[in-house]
Amino acid sequence: MFPNFQVTSAWCERFGDVTAKKFKRGKIKHREERSLFVIAVEGKTEYEYFNTFRNKLASVRIFVDQGKSSNPRAVLQAVNGKLDALKRDGELRPGDEAWVIVDEDRWPEPELVEIWKWGAERRDRGIGFSVPQFEWWLLLHFEDGHGARTQREIMDRLNSYLPEYQKGNRKQLKFADEAISLAIERAYSKVKTVPYESGERQAVLGAWTSVHILVDKIQAAIKRSNP
Numbered sequence: 001m002f003p004n005f006q007v008t009s010a011w012c013e014r015f016g017d018v019t020a021k022k023f024k025r026g027k028i029k030h031r032e033e034r035s036l037f038v039i040a041v042e043g044k045t046e047y048e049y050f051n052t053f054r055n056k057l058a059s060v061r062i063f064v065d066q067g068k069s070s071n072p073r074a075v076l077q078a079v080n081g082k083l084d085a086l087k088r089d090g091e092l093r094p095g096d097e098a099w100v101i102v103d104e105d106r107w108p109e110p111e112l113v114e115i116w117k118w119g120a121e122r123r124d125r126g127i128g129f130s131v132p133q134f135e136w137w138l139l140l141h142f143e144d145g146h147g148a149r150t151q152r153e154i155m156d157r158l159n160s161y162l163p164e165y166q167k168g169n170r171k172q173l174k175f176a177d178e179a180i181s182l183a184i185e186r187a188y189s190k191v192k193t194v195p196y197e198s199g200e201r202q203a204v205l206g207a208w209t210s211v212h213i214l215v216d217k218i219q220a221a222i223k224r225s226n227p
Contacts, residue, residue: 035221036061036096038086039128039214040079042070044168046101046134052174053218060221072107072115075100094124099214101128105151109198120196127194128211129201136207140183141175149206180215187212 067074119127142161
C-alpha cells in the first residue's frame with residue numbers, strides 16, 4: 001500500500017517512533033489453576049492445624065479465618081466475610097470450597113441449626129463437625145479411639161501420645177502424611193459423608209467427626225498438583 005514508506009526523523013518528531021512504542025492492553029483478572037479452600041474455625045487449635053497445610057504446596061490455596069468470638073454465628077460471619085471479599089476480587093470460581101469447623105462440646109443442637117442449614121444449601125460448602133471436640137480428630141492420627149467417648153477420656157488418651165499437649169501449639173499439630181491418611185481412614189469407618197440431617201448425626205454412636213472429609217479433599221488436591 002505504501003511501497004516507498006520510510007520512518008524519517010521528521011515523521012518521528014511529529015508522530016513518535018512507532019518502532020519503539022509498546023502497546024498497552026488492559027489487565028485481565030486471571031487466577032492460577034489451583035484448588036482453593038476457605039475454612040472458618042472457632043478455636044486456635046483448629047486454626048493452627050489447618051494452617052499446617054498451607055505451606056505444603058503453593059498450588060493449593062487455603063484461607064483459614066477464626067471467628068471474632070467462639071460461637072457458631074461468629075464462625076459463619078467469618079466464612080461469609082471471606083467469601084464476599086474473594087468474590088469482589090474475582091478470586092472465586094467453580095470447584096472452590098468453603099467449610100466451617102465447629103465442635104459439639106460447647107453448643108447444643110439448637111445453636112447449630114444455622115450452621116447445618118448453611119452447609120446444606122450448596123454442594124461447595126461443608127461442615128467439619130466433631131463430637132465431642134476437635135481433639136477426637138487429633139487422636140485418630142495415633143489410634144482408632146475405641147472406647148474414648150467423653151472429653152476427659154479423649155484428652156487422657158491424646159496426652160499419652162503428646163504428653164505436653166497444649167491447645168493451639170502448632171508444633172504439636174504437624175503430622176506426617178501417613179498419620180493423616182490413617183486418621184482419614186479411621187474417621188471414614190464411622191462417618192462416610194457430612195451428616196447434615198440431625199437424625200443422621202444422632203445415629204452415630206460415641207465420638208465422631210466429619211473433619212476428615214475436608215482433610216481428604218485437601219490431601220487429594222495436593223496430590224493432583226504434584227503427581
